[in-house]
Amino acid sequence: MWLTNSSVGRKVVMSVTGLFLILFLTFHTLMNAVALFGFKYYEAICEFLGANWYALVGTAILAGGFVLHIIFAFWLTFQNRKARGNDRYEESAKPASVEWASQNMLVLGIIVLCFMGLHLCQFWAKMQLPEIMGEHPQSGTDALALAFGNWWTLPIYLVGFCALWFHITHGFWSAFQTIGTANEKWICRFKCIGWWWATIVMGLFAIEAIYFTLHFNNIINC
Amino acid sequence: MENAISFNIKVWRQAGPKEQGRFEVYQMQDIPTDTSFLEMLDILNEQLIEQGKEPIAFDHDCREGICGMCSLYINGHPHGPATGATTCQLYMRRFHDGETITVEPWRSAAFPVIRDLMVNRNAFDQIQQAGGYVSFNTGGAQDANALPISKVDADEAMDSASCIGCGACVAACKNGSAMLFVSAKVSQFALLPQGKPEAARRVKAMLQKMDELGFGNCTNTGACAAECPKQIKLSNISRLNREYICAKLAD
Ligand code: HEM
Ligand code: SF4
Numbered sequence: 001m002w003l004t005n006s007s008v009g010r011k012v013v014m015s016v017t018g019l020f021l022i023l024f025l026t027f028h029t030l031m032n033a034v035a036l037f038g039f040k041y042y043e044a045i046c047e048f049l050g051a052n053w054y055a056l057v058g059t060a061i062l063a064g065g066f067v068l069h070i071i072f073a074f075w076l077t078f079q080n081r082k083a084r085g086n087d088r089y090e091e092s093a094k095p096a097s098v099e100w101a102s103q104n105m106l107v108l109g110i111i112v113l114c115f116m117g118l119h120l121c122q123f124w125a126k127m128q129l130p131e132i133m134g135e136h137p138q139s140g141t142d143a144l145a146l147a148f149g150n151w152w153t154l155p156i157y158l159v160g161f162c163a164l165w166f167h168i169t170h171g172f173w174s175a176f177q178t179i180g181t182a183n184e185k186w187i188c189r190f191k192c193i194g195w196w197w198a199t200i201v202m203g204l205f206a207i208e209a210i211y212f213t214l215h216f217n218n219i220i221n222c
Numbered sequence: 223m224e225n226a227i228s229f230n231i232k233v234w235r236q237a238g239p240k241e242q243g244r245f246e247v248y249q250m251q252d253i254p255t256d257t258s259f260l261e262m263l264d265i266l267n268e269q270l271i272e273q274g275k276e277p278i279a280f281d282h283d284c285r286e287g288i289c290g291m292c293s294l295y296i297n298g299h300p301h302g303p304a305t306g307a308t309t310c311q312l313y314m315r316r317f318h319d320g321e322t323i324t325v326e327p328w329r330s331a332a333f334p335v336i337r338d339l340m341v342n343r344n345a346f347d348q349i350q351q352a353g354g355y356v357s358f359n360t361g362g363a364q365d366a367n368a369l370p371i372s373k374v375d376a377d378e379a380m381d382s383a384s385c386i387g388c389g390a391c392v393a394a395c396k397n398g399s400a401m402l403f404v405s406a407k408v409s410q411f412a413l414l415p416q417g418k419p420e421a422a423r424r425v426k427a428m429l430q431k432m433d434e435l436g437f438g439n440c441t442n443t444g445a446c447a448a449e450c451p452k453q454i455k456l457s458n459i460s461r462l463n464r465e466y467i468c469a470k471l472a473d
């Protein structure tokens with residue numbers, strides 16, 4: 001199967017799962033944004049998704065995409081380290097055009113993974129999981145209150161968002177380059193679109209997290 | 223007067239593929255700035271021979287930027303600090319009086335050191351042998367109007383064909399990937415009608431050979447294109463991916 005036993009095939013898997021995850025994050029932040037306008041609307045979305053069959057199918061596909069992306073990430077990085085060999089340069093200079101993120105995708109991914117672990121414990125384990133188990137789930141707003149009532153939640157989330165921002169600013173155009181859709185003109189365009197996409201999505205996540213923290217610590221009252 | 227400079231040169235010395243290597247520092251006095259980098263190494267080697275020591279082994283041939291043999295990693299850059307130039311096109315005026323210049327071989331698992339600054343780039347020949355050619359007789363040159371090729375395609379094919387197979391792209395890559403080289407070799411044919419009949423077979427065979435030889439997976443860092451002496455463009459890699467994916471989907 002060329003998707004597993006050729007370098008380009010493996011990169012295609014990375015690229016397609018990565019783009020899918022970006023799409024998921026985009027919907028995720030838009031749904032969170034609903035809470036900015038009123039928690040009752042947010043509750044409506046939580047209820048609509050809940051543990052219905054379509055939400056479960058969606059979650060399963062999402063989890064599958066994540067697992068593939070992560071397995072291939074470690075696999076590719078391991079192969080790359082082997083190809084690079086053990087001898088390091090005494091002196092090496094990074095050309096100015098090389099993005100820092102592009103050389104640190106695994107590290108950024110691992111930071112994202114840690115952040116996600118916490119995030120799933122704080123929300124998924126309290127909302128969808130109990131419902132699947134036939135128990136009574138916590139309401140979305142209560143889960144938000146519990147998580148963002150802690151002062152340490154916000155800084156951890158902001159670190160996670162930063163890592164994702166770096167990961168996506170490179171990942172976005174890299175994914176289009178990988179699936180063969182780029183050329184000299186479009187590399188610049190994809191880089192520009194990716195930068196804005198990552199900035200808007202991550203900026204919105206950050207605004208939401210800051211708002212929830214202020215709201216649930218009674219610092220602001222709206 | 224800055225017409226001649228004196229400096230230290232720190233060179234990687236390694237007696238053989240399996241030997242342990244180390245750096246040696248040599249002092250160079252009053253080297254005219256018009257000396258090319260390789261001529262400077264020739265001067266150093268003459269001095270070493272006079273002192274009864276082993277000269278430094280390094281690859282070179284044409285000394286005019288067309289053969290791709292020269293391959294030194296100088297002060298942290300493959301082919302040194304100049305852009306769009308090979309090591310043999312580098313002159314001492316790029317360096318300063320009193321500086322220490324670090325010279326290393328390409329370091330990548332697929333390019334093992336043979337001796338000192340010389341590495342084995344046979345892997346590139348093997349990739350080329352796997353499909354980097356047109357296997358049928360294309361006949362004599364046709365009338366120019368018989369086979370119209372757009373100026374854009376002709377230019378791009380020509381640019382890709384300027385790859386000299388030096389391996390700087392692999393040397394620069396943190397993933398030890400040969401994608402820029404392979405993409406240039408695939409693109410120079412994929413863009414032209416003469417290359418089209420064998421395009422699918424070629425891209426599959428060359429890529430398979432590249433993977434087999436243990437080169438890494440490209441993460442699109444772009445260090446290769448930034449360091450390439452022939453300024454081969456990164457977009458070639460996307461074309462290689464496109465050619466490969468289409469060939470595989472067609473199977
Ligand atoms: C929601 C989270 C994530 C998103 C949106 C995302 C997105 C992407 C995208 C679009 C790419 C570019 C693919 C390409 O170059 O073709 C990529 C590459 C990569 N990702 Fe992720 N990713 C996420 C999570 C992770 C995690 C959790 C890890 C690892 C533990 C990870 C590790 C990597 C690595 C190592 C690469 C580079 C692979 C390569 O180019 O060889 N990512 N990611
Ligand atoms: S692509 Fe550039 S750096 Fe790589 S082998 Fe060809 S000329 Fe050398």
Ligand code: FES
Pocket residue numbers: 281282283284285286287288289290291292308309310311386
């Ligand atoms: S010696 Fe031929 S390219 Fe430098």
